Amino acid sequence: MRGAVIHAPGDVRLETLDDPKILKPTDAVIRTAVTCVCGSDLWPWRGLDTTDEAHPMGHEYIGFVEEVGAEVTALKPGQFVVGSFATSDNTCANCLGGFQSSCLSREFMSTCQAEYVRIPNAQGTLVATDEVPGEELWPGLLAVSDVMGTGWYAADAAQVKPGSTAVVVGDGAVGLCAVIAAKEMGAERIIVMSRHETRQKLALEFGATDIVTERGDEGVARIKDLTGGIGADSVLECVGTAQSMRQAMHSARPGGNVGFVGVPHDVAVDGEELFYSHVGLRGGPAPVRRYLPDLIDRVLSGQINPSKVFDLTLPLEHVAEGYQAMDERRAIKTLLKP
């Protein structure tokens, strides 16, 4: 089969690889319907995460069950399934506590920009739809497997409530999906920090009520202006830099909450500052599995349409261009068709 492999910063190639096989009785192999490039894939592409040796890429996928291991009793070949970047048995204490992305058997997916993918912990990870959805619904379901699930967790961790004010830091695909989530959870005011016109438009279409283009202390001052001098009830941090995290914490009101889903790079939170802020913090890789049934329903019923974050669609063989377009911010997110 063919799959994407990164060799060095800026060097991703589609290569012929061994077909994935069932390695454990809890595995499944799926034939990829569509996959995509994630903002976090840009870290190694940009050389900000070190890559010692060539390795496959990709952790977002939907597809058709091809083969299942002996212990995978609830799935059968031919079913259409949605998964998550973090696999989970959905039976351990952490899964039962709703944090499947801390599953005791967790494996992070990393080979999904390919025609076929092996899914560990398949029974706990994959959610099958009743029927095979029309192709027009695939991008939305693909978004659910990562960016939409992650945006949802940001809003959940930031405790967005009906009538509240939410700030979204970051206008990438996750930030834009976080706007959808905040809106669905009933936020009355949704302020998005963005300097990019295309993304601002999509944010407004998704339900944002205000756009703030300032950054750093000026950005925080604008948020305070818009929130009676106090700060927002909920802040959804969707970037992961020291600057964005500081901006998020300073934008929340005392008693407010920051949900942070951007993987932190060189972020240290000062204990005394957090203390006196009275702000609550929770982050982490999103427990997408917890939200899958609900989010799949919302996409299938047309209640939400996160597919709009995909503004570039390419055949899998053009995967490198998919990375490059996102790196240069020509595309928000690239969909790849095997």
Place this chain on the structure above:
Amino acid sequence: MRGAVIHAPGDVRLETLDDPKILKPTDAVIRTAVTCVCGSDLWPWRGLDTTDEAHPMGHEYIGFVEEVGAEVTALKPGQFVVGSFATSDNTCANCLGGFQSSCLSREFMSTCQAEYVRIPNAQGTLVATDEVPGEELWPGLLAVSDVMGTGWYAADAAQVKPGSTAVVVGDGAVGLCAVIAAKEMGAERIIVMSRHETRQKLALEFGATDIVTERGDEGVARIKDLTGGIGADSVLECVGTAQSMRQAMHSARPGGNVGFVGVPHDVAVDGEELFYSHVGLRGGPAPVRRYLPDLIDRVLSGQINPSKVFDLTLPLEHVAEGYQAMDERRAIKTLLKP
């Protein structure tokens, strides 16, 4: 009047000071019924907080209203009142949000180890009892004004729920009151980290179910042993050092919560570590005013008895001995009688 003044580390003296006066129409002056020494008073006593010049000490108080400013309409001389170390107007957005210790008019109390005390924002800060409580109830009510209110906030911020498992890090007066709070909020298992026999006994009397004497990684390993390998639902951090904070974060399960009320000294939280832990963090100076009516009722009805944290009672003139006994851990907390 007489009041305690710190001149240098280890040097606290009772001196004759000017009687406090009404400075603003929102002030009141109270005659102190009883006051006490706080664990946080030991930071300057030990020279760990720098003291540039001599200044008064103390932020815990209950007493009798002596005089009120023109705008203090709900209080009258002779009333018995309980306050908090952080004053609040109880009308601003932060107060209405339940975080009175972030009141926009907040002033921290700092002159309470004295016969008389000026209370800023008196109307929003002081809660009067219906009658003057018997003297035997004063220590419990004094505890409510700080350590009991702070322990309650630790449990609240750590989201202690009925049937849950709570860990209390720290066996000082706040930690011991946090045990009371966790028990009142329905925690089924309350694990206290303590190496001090007297405090262990009091913790067990207050409702602790397990004592862990190990610290650092060994302490965390013991907590994991006691919680099915996962960690606790709620961790109440009542110390404020880098070590205690690390211990608290590592003792919580993914999806669990740490409420931290020890004022952090040289604490930095690693963003990536917090991210992958899935642990929620909230800290800060306790919004005691939010809890006062409820906690006063619990003390007056005998539902809780936090007065037991006072294991040394001294006349105000022996204030220095009160500090020293706590510094040497001969006393958990010193009550001072003017």
